[in-house]
Amino acid sequence: MKRSGFLLAVVCLLGLGHAALAQKQGSTLRVTHRDNPPSASILEEATISTDMPFMAVFNNLVVFDPASPVNRLDKVVPDLATSWAWSDNDRTLTFKLHQGVKWHDGKPFTSADVKCTWDMLTGKVQGKLRKNPRKTWWFNIKDVATDGDDTVIFHLYDPQPSIMAMFAGGFSPVYPCHVPANEMRTHPIGTGPFKFESFKQNESIRLVRNPDYWKPGKPYLDAIEYTIIPNRSTMVLAMAAGKFDLSFTADLTPELTKSLMEQVPTMQCVMQPTGTQGNLLVNRERPPFDNAQIRKAMVLSIDRKAFSDILSQGVFQVGGANMPPPEGFWGWSKEYMETVPGYGADVEKSREQGRAIMKSLGYGPDHMLQLKVTTRNIPDYRDAAVILIDHLKSVYIQAELEPLDSSVWYARLIRKDFSVAMNIQGTGIDDPDVQFFENFLCDSQRNYTSYCNADLEKEFHRQSQMKDIDARRKLVWDIDKTLQEDGARPVVFHAQAGTCWWPRVHGINIARNTIYNHWRFEDVWLDQ
């Protein structure tokens, strides 16, 4: 028995050894890119167009386990930090850092770089970043201190377990103190497995292997080349012809993913939530939408399944503010969702209630409420807005489409210069802190509808401090339900899209609940 156990262990070890040997060094990974990134600086952008190609240049303090298919708090593992510890009633977070790590320009990485990065992000150092789109993520950081080169201490105002998720997200790399921010936008310097080589506007991005990477033996690839192909038809044909190894993440609609898999049966494809949701914005400061009853009738007119069927052949999911399960961790269960007004299976019954409300306010088939549905003039927004206009008719609302150029869309939202708008927005991490604080705080820049509920805001903070995940999730569900009942920003759909790669690509592990992570490529290799 002992002998057979020993043999089994030897076989297993040999197997592991063989698997390790199977990883081939060399080759260039060719990836499509959907558009020209606004810059190479991840900290200054809020788009996957920057995050995916440049993530491999950097490291975070911690990351979501690259081997895990979900990004969750219990899946956070060390990266530049070797370990971390909570103290002072969970108000102090201390990270021990790797020693001997060097930036791509040869300078040593120290705790000063970490402090410098979060001083910029929290706005303590002005003028370094041109844009700081995720400043609200770090509202709870009181200050950052160092203790020697290998220790960094974050002092928080309140306990916040989710801050670890934010540290682990793809949008939170550590920046070098000694490199100016404008240089980081055009020629980023990191500690990551790949060095930046070139970024030709509207053409390509090229990263090359960092031979001095602090994780021995990695990465396996010699280089990663992104070719910018804005035309989706050309991109799909290029993938099918084998000109590229991997498609840009979530760049394929459900129909295109299906079509590509039919053209190339060996193609590996994954459908995943894009982290974007379609939602209805109603300006509650502008009459008659200051009347909660009208807002409720509008919400009751929405047939969410129809949106999913029309826009994605039923692939898009229905849920509240948080990403729905099975991919999302914080979204409502199906049973819970049935209890939320407007989410029931019987849409006609909801619409009947909506019509009754509108009739009580003096509207009817002969006297419909006239309004404009404002939206951004790009297909994803327009298509959803057109369906919304159709649904609103069912509750005596006659709407006209007002498409806006991208350059004025956000400016109009910020100025609250709209009555009703169809919006699509992304969230970097599947986490309630990110969702609630970014979009629903009374004074948040992104609170486009001016929704303000002081009692609920207290609940945002309460859930944020909870360590018991199950209890926290229950509270998050209730908060989300209140948000939907109040018509704060009614969620219409959660989008999904596909990512595909040829079987010759190994080591790709797509996260099920985010598109903004797992793009460091340090474990990826090509079998060719």
Place this chain on the structure above:
Amino acid sequence: MIQYTLRRLGLMAITLFGVSVAIFVLLRIVPGNIADILFDSAGMIDPAEKQQIVKDLGLDLPLITQYTHWIGGLLHGDLGYSYVSEKPVLDEILPRIPITARLAGLALMFAICTGVPFGVISAVRQNSWLDYALRVVSLAALSMPSFWLGLLVLMAFVDWLGLLPIYDKAPATWGAAILMYCVPAASVGLRSSALIMRLTRSSMLEVLRQDYVRTARSKGLSEAAVTFTHALRNAMLPVITVIGIETAFLFGGLIVTETVFNIPGIARFLVVAISWRDYPMVQNLVMFIAIVVVSVNLIVDLAYMLVDPRIRLRT
């Protein structure tokens, strides 16, 4: 001849000045500027940060000052910095000019080399089956949108040959460049070819009915000499005009072809720059295209004089 050329050069300068004012004003009339779009891409706006960008880029200066800064820089060879890439505009534009020039040149060559001979054949063999076939083909080529034709060509290549003739890296040699550009050039040149063919045909038909052609035939000249020496030379004037217009179009209007075949030329770059309101980039690209267009027009006018002695004598 010299006086005529100088007069035309003077007109060119006035035209370019008009273009510079028009593009400068139009760009600023369009809603939104680079600061709006930078924040759009980041998904939120902090008014203080936005105002800082506006100030940093000099967008808060009076329009006249902005215009004189631009024109002054242009005259000194300083095109400024791109708002998006933060690199000198010249460094961004220069590598793209040869790409578009090669594509446009090959497309034009394809259009002339096929359009003129087929037009002549169609006219000489009027109402024959060959004439009918060429007219049908040219009508079809004129009717097909270039994005549709481009995609069909790409699909055919993938399905039948298992390869895709799109731009993915800069070709190392001239041969490789011609190979890479020949498919998109033929795809975009087909429409120009059909246009030139139909114009050559109608122009040739008109000339072939002239008395001097009959006289040439009665002198006993061969049919080839009559067609090519006497008729074609006189029929070429309207064709040269169209070739000039097509050249100008090909330099600025290749957006669809550059997008479908993923060619990083100036047309695609210009559209992206407009969407970003990257003023220095758009202004200088439009000025470049305007210079090409007016230069081609000048060359066409000078070519008239070479082809037709009557115009030379009149000037």
